[in-house]
Amino acid sequence: MRVNGNLAVSAIAGVSLVAIAVALSVSGPAAVASSPKTPAAEHTSGYNPERNAYFGDLHVHTKLSFDAYIFNVRASPDDAYRFAKGETIGHASGFDIRLAGGPLDFAAVTDHSEFIGAMEQANTPGTAISKVPGVSALFSSDPAEIGKAFAKFLGTIRDDTTPKEFKDPAIHARAWKEIREAAARNYAPGRFTTFVGYEFTSAPDGRNLHRNVIFKSADVPDLPYSSRESADPEELWKRMETWRAKGVEALAIPHNSNGSDGTMFETTRFNGAPMDRVYADLRRRNEPLVEITQIKGTSETHPSLSPNDEWAGFEIFESYIGSNKAVTKFAGGYVRDALKTGLLLQEKKGFNPYRFGFIGSSDTHNAAPGSVEERNYVSKVGRSDGLPVLRGSVPQGGARTWDPAPKDPPRFQNWGASGLAGVWAEENTRESIYDALRRRETFATSGPRMRVRFFASYDFPSDLLTRSDTVRQAYAHGVPMGGDLMKSRGKAPSFLVWGLRDPNGGYLQRAQIVKGWIENGVAREKVYDVACSDRLAVNSQTGRCPDNGATVDLATCAPSRFQGDVELRTVWTDPNFDARQRAFYYVRVLENPSCRWSTWDALRNGTPPNPALSPTVMERAWSSPIWYDPKA
């Protein structure tokens, strides 16, 4: 090249070529160096053979996600890990954010693999990608313009007209490297665990089929397998099998089934073909968990699917996730329904693709893992909903009342401050936590750090609840959450249910067991109250705990005093157990009512809470299910 050629162009071409060369020279997972901090065989200090509860967030976006960048988020994977460790980072809207409840125990940055890192390049003057016509219009700090840019870019993905510059593998490789390095740098065995991960962002016709892929170790592929290669999750699982064959272990966690319009848990394959055992095995091997709750709504169940569950209507979000289109089909989009579908398939076809445990996570796009605290909530899409007025919790234009009602309420007002992942693991290391994820010894919470134990057995000691080694006995005689009960020899199983409050949260109101089973070829469900607070007993007529009278003062968000319990602990035996019926059981622990984030926003603004929204929520935790199979 001539010396007096255009320097900028030659430099960029040169840099890109170097990056491509680097990307191509990294061949095979072994080439990715393992973290030097990999712990030795000895245990870390918190090691507990009876396992500790660790809290984390496995769904986190940073500036490397195309949408987060459009939302003005500039925080990096390193920033995300710093936030998870309790440090302060900047929000896209210009203020500082920090966790009120202290550091998390683990986190995974899971940026969208599609066009990963490309937006940052597109907004860097002088790069090839920044010169693509129309690109500069993607970057604005005005929330209205951001919304338009986001919709426009989503449109190009849908129509496959995204400029080719966004598909530059050199850009993706650079971002993927940043993600791997941040995970390696921030991993401190025994104190804080990171996982390398990414989001596979498949949403045919806007129906959400997203999953997060979480890698067990620092051995990861050169680039993620993205939905640009195939929108079919089955292809993702096949790729994961190939990785596994090379020693790269990963699992995928679907989320926002509520926005799939009934397609996440269908009874046919993505390509329309019928399911078979091979398919069910493939799916279960790669998807042992689902994300049951996150900011874009909770996917446990929908009131229309569970009309006899008084608590089914928790943070329900009834739109597609990328637009305001209404979901019309709830069956196939909710987790409890899917578990029932799985039992039915097992009964009728002999295989079950839907045997999964639960986690929650935030899906923050602010690089803020665990930012799901009601009183400390900044929603999740950067500058688009960073201020209360943008998320519908305070009236528009500085008004002091909600009269007249807003004509075009933002969709963000129906999002919930929800989603943490809980795991029961021996110690805070990648190995230990990943193993817990694999064996489904996990639980989900709607944000608070509530701990839930759940075991099932036919022969717990009769003094299980009062002896000092309850947990050791429970492991010795039973199976923990995520496990399978052996076939009954006539006895009904008993369940140890044990919930503990969040030390910074509210008090517990009741513990429930949700049972699903097959009766005469039909899937049924029932919610049992199994432990009540305040020394109340389950009413034998209604099967419910009596009202404990807990209330919230909406003027101050202070809860009424002396209601609710620190812990709920019981052993429950299924009164309707039939040894011939397939079943699953999971725990749901409910807190006393407390102010919803929108009410906290209103309180700080000195205006009434938005009358279109519930002023309070009942925070909750869900254990992974335990299954009973008479043929097992």
Place this chain on the structure above:
Amino acid sequence: MTLPPVARAILREPLTQFLLIGLVLFAVASVARDLRRPVVRIDEAELHQLVAYWEAQAQRPPTATELQAMLRERIDEELLAREAVRLGLDREDLIIRRRLAQKMAFASEDLEPVPEPSEADLRAWYATHAVDHVAPATATFRHVFFSSDAEGAEIRARAALSLPRPAEAGQPFVLPLSYVGAAVRDIERDYGPAFSRQVETAPEGRWIGPVKSAYGWHILRVERRVPAAAMPFESVRSDLADAWKADRRTQANQAFIRKLRARYRVEVAGMAKPPAT
């Protein structure tokens, strides 16, 4: 050769001779100017690079038409850029200035690569940056739990202190009843500050309490405490090397800027003395 007398007369005219000489000079000057016209040349190396870049993106070689288009674009860009530089458009341009500054900064790093730290460098860095490599304070302790869900938890906790074996009082708990080398800050997060303060200050080897937590009342016995201390050198070696190199790079960059300062006189309007490097 014979010319008609009229023609000869015209040729003898000084005006004609003047015009002819002018014509010749003009032709020579034109040729000379044409020879001096600056060249835009895409050499073989760049051509190769353009194609390689295309192939990396498209995963196939370009067609002849695509190559034509690529070249046209490259030539147009070069022409516009040259003309812009000729007219001085680069001089007041923020982006170009930043880009050039970046390139210079990178180039200066290449001129003086940061060496690998020696053992002595690492030891020295470790000694002077102790606060960056601190293992948190930990405690090894047992506790007995009395849930505030039941009446009289505090009284029962107090009574347990005078039992022969206090550890056998109390009730099972979701959180561990004994901790080995637990970070005090994690205890504070999980139990609250009143409890963790006792873990930090209670005399060792003896049951004390009752202590209140977010869950109820406790008595506790601290066996051993390890104050916050520097992590062993070997366990942080690679972190030390990273930090040392990052620091060296910063220093080298600053030294380079200082050298530049010495070669220029910097003036800022309205300021007797511009800010130092």
